[in-house]
Amino acid sequence: MKITYIHESNKYRDEIIIPGLVTEDLKLVFVFFRESNEGVVIRYNVPVEIPVKPSSDIFYWKTGEWSTCSKTCAGGISTRDVTCSRKDDNTRVGIVNCPQDRKPAGEQVCNAQECPPEWHSHLTACTKTCGKGTQSKKIECRRLTTDHYCVVNDTECTEPRPTAGEPGLIYCNEIACPPVYKPEPWSKVSKVNHIGKQNMICELDRRKVLC
Numbered sequence: 001m002k003i004t005y006i007h008e009s010n011k012y013r014d015e016i017i018i019p020g021l022v023t024e025d026l027k028l029v030f031v032f033f034r035e036s037n038e039g040v041v042i043r044y045n046v047p048v049e050i051p052v053k054p055s056s057d058i059f060y061w062k063t064g065e066w067s068t069c070s071k072t073c074a075g076g077i078s079t080r081d082v083t084c085s086r087k088d089d090n091t092r093v094g095i096v097n098c099p100q101d102r103k104p105a106g107e108q109v110c111n112a113q114e115c116p117p118e119w120h121s122h123l124t125a126c127t128k129t130c131g132k133g134t135q136s137k138k139i140e141c142r143r144l145t146t147d148h149y150c151v152v153n154d155t156e157c158t159e160p161r162p163t164a165g166e167p168g169l170i171y172c173n174e175i176a177c178p179p180v181y182k183p184e185p186w187s188k189v190s191k192v193n194h195i196g197k198q199n200m201i202c203e204l205d206r207r208k209v210l211c
Helices: none
Strands: 004-006 015-017 059-063 076-079 082-088 109-110 118-123 133-143 149-151 169-172 187-195 198-206
Touching: none
Parallel strands: none
Antiparallel strands: 004 015, 059 082, 076 109, 118 133, 133 149, 133 169, 187 198
């Protein structure tokens, strides 16, 4: 064991450094001439172990169970938990430790088959944008696909066809239409022009425009 003694001039703070583990009793003797005894300060340091970064092979992606599909048909979504864990103690760690290019999917499409046909009723478009139009109730058999409804033959719906109900026609857009210009038919107007000694008759067309 190597013992280091440090003494600086004009400073009465000598140091004795003993590295490593001390397994024997130490006896320190101080000789004072004129100075007062300031005591002894003993410090010891616990060695710090630098943690070794574990190998990337110790981490893996841990997946949970798939959830129930959000739809029974026409394409729903199912999700699951995807976490990064250690293989040795199965504890959860940050996702940066696991390889991102091999991360499993956290959601998937499920029940992508088309839904069975069913009856649907809706009102047709109004026949007028103003001035009191009419619309009727329409019943049709339709099927829901992954992104839209498509109308199919009535024979594909297994349930009895519902009735349209009363009334058959419904009034709609019962508002006054804005005023517009309405031109009348063109009429003939004769005009005589005197050019020198010759008369020229020119016929003009005109019409009334009413609002």
